[in-house]
Amino acid sequence: MLAVLLLPEFSELEAALALEAARRLEIPAYTVAKGRKGTLALAGSVWTPTYAFPAAPPPKALLIPGARRPERPAKDASWLAFLEEVWEGLEAVFLGFNAHLFLAEAGRLPKEVAAPGEVAEALQALGYWVVPGGFHREGKVYATQGGLALLPALSDWAGKAIEL
Template sequence: MLAILLLPEFSELEAALALEAARRLEYPAYTVAKGRKGTPALAGSVWTPTYAFPAAPPPKALLIPGARRPDRMAQDPAYLAFLQEIWEGVEAVFLGFNAHLFLAEAGRLPTRVVAPGEVAQALTKQGYQVADGSFHREAKVYTTLGGLSLLKALEDWAQKAIEL
């Protein structure tokens, strides 16, 4: 199962892209958030997650879309507990356009990453090495430039092309 973590003010594009990619791969996917109430997205929509943290089934992979101020959510004990609970069981973690900041704040971002513009600058200041490319895999973490580069990272993990 692919879990898509909905941080407050998340990127609908990246979440929808992941759900559609999973559907095309015939791979089960669900959305998960801190609670079951609606989660606001960047473009103004509100999504109701499939599961809240305590009820979510263990995922095989986790995708975190970019969001407004994602590093702040990594200071919330509920998000950290969810990450701790699932971390060992996931084989891949995919990061949207700035979700790197969430994983960095949580202390789980690998030292070598791919990141866009301002995110790359912020990570470089924190001592991370920024590589070239649209995505980079280090251990189980796929860092990406966000948007359609998430699709390329999912294809790499699935070892199968995803036709949209």
């Protein structure tokens, strides 16, 4: 089961891409956020999460789309509690274009990551090593450059090509 974590002002593209990839891989998927009220996305749409934190079933994989100021929710105890609750049971965590900052603030980002431009610079300033490529896996964390770079990372985890 794949959970897509909807941070405030998340990337609709990355969330939709993950949900479609899961559908094509025949992996159950759902969206989850702090509450069940509508969550504003970057391009202005509003999504209603399938589950709020307390009711979400335990996922095998978690995808965190990029968002505006993704580090802010990681300072909120309820976001951290959700991450803590599901972390040990996760096989994989996928990071969208700047979701690295959420995981870094939460203290769970591995030292070696793939990341795009400004995000790479911010991570290097925090002591992380940025490696070239669309995605880099360290442990269970797939750090990506975001957008379409999520597809090969999801394919790697699933062991199957994703045809869109």
